[in-house]
Amino acid sequence: MRPPPQHVSVIMPAFNAAATIERALSSALAQSHSELEVIVVDDGxxxxxxxxxxxxxxxxxxxxxxxxxxxxxxxxxRNAGFSAATGAWLALLDADDAWRAERLERMLAVAGDRADVVFDNLLGFDAHTGGTIGPLFPSLPEVIGVSDMVAMTAPGSCINYGYLKPVFRRALVSEAGLRFDETLRTSEDLLFFLELLIVSGGATATREGYYVYTMQVGSSGRSSPYSHSKPYDVAVAAALARLREAHAARLTPEESASVQHRIDHLRAIAPVSDFHFARRTGDIRKLIDLLARSPAVRRELARGVARRMRGRAASPARTTPDA
Incomplete structure (x- = not known):
């Protein structure tokens, strides 16, 4: 039996999300488009x-x-959620994020009868202040392709399109046998979205922001207490290389070069990413090891010291009153 054409399965992975998941679920259940199910997959x-x-x-x-x-x-x-889903459409919602009430209604309207994949803009949420900012991208192209998705940063933004959360037809996923790469603990979204775009030929996008994304570092400069992310740049580079090889016949030369450029970038920044994570988590032994063996880390540290020195030199001199 085929699902109703507008029925949506919302897939929500959850790990130690007791502090945020009620907000996420409430935003899904409050949608103006009510033909939906929410599948929460608890991850231990x-x-x-x-x-x-x-x-x-x-x-x-x-x-x-x-x-x-x-x-x-x-x-x-997410793969377990896919297997349990019954809707004609699939939508991803993380347990520390939320939706504006009109999101599904607007996204399905943008898709119409033609688009298989739809992206919207992101609104940033600061978990410490409770404030929302955005949109996080100044604009989105009307059609997002492979080269757009794999770029290190989006035009006018400090982040890339891998942070977006699409709404897409379940038939597309089922017929192409698409699944998230379970060997990855980060950037699994990017790999899956790239395959979606390769198989579908591109995604429709709206510049409007309906997805409220909890930023890892908020406007206050403090990291989100709900983020479990750590860098896996080498593993992501290897997964991208496998994807590039598997879909070589479908990729244009420009798209193939774009994927390779992201692979090269990830391999180059891997030690620096590991350094910043070790510093954030207080892993002194890892910090010393990376400083000893990685020229890239030593250059990054030198740049950081230089930035601080310039900041001090630019600050107004302290004066004392006359005696």
Whole structure:
């Protein structure tokens, strides 16, 4: 039996998200487009995440909880959600994010009868201040292609399109056998979105922002307490290389070169990413090891010292009153 053409399955992986998941679920259930189900896939939480979801599910039968067993990562959780989904459309919502109430209605209107994949802009959310800013991208192209998605940064922004969260037809995923790469714990979104774009031939986009994204570093300069991200640049580069090889016949020379450029960039920045993560987590042994063996890390540290010195030199001199 085919699902109704406008029915949406919302896929939400959750790991220790008790503090944020009620907000995420409430935003999905409050959609002006009500033909939906929300599939929460718990990824081995040790907090009260499952209890919160069960309470909400008892009030709204559109919510379903899957307990995938153990901590397998967001890719595996999303794949489990795909397998359980019954909607004609799939939409991704992280457990620390939220939607504006009109998101699904507007996204499906943009898709119409032709588009298989639709992206919208992001609104930034600062978990410390509770404030929303944005949109995070000054604009989006009407059609997002492979070269757009794989670029290190989007035009006018300090982040890239891999942060976007599409709404897409389940038939596209099923017929092409698309799944998230479960070997990755970060940037699995980027790899999956690239395959979506390769298979679909590109995505329609709207510059309007309906997805409220919790920023890892907010406007206050403080990291989000709900982020579990760490760098896996080498693993992501290897996964991109496999994708490039698997879809070589479908990629244009320009797209293939764009993917290779991202691979080269990730391999180059891997030690620096590891250095910043070790500093953030207080791993002194890792910091010393990276400083000893990586010229790129030493250059990054020297640039940081130079920036601080310039900042001090630019600040007004302190004066003392006459005796």
């Amino acid at each position: 939480s040790s907090d009260a995440t499952r209890d919160v979801v069960r309470l909400i599910a008892a009030r709204d039968s559109r919510v379903r909880l899957l307990e995938d067993g153990g901590n397998k990562g967001p890719a595996a959780a």
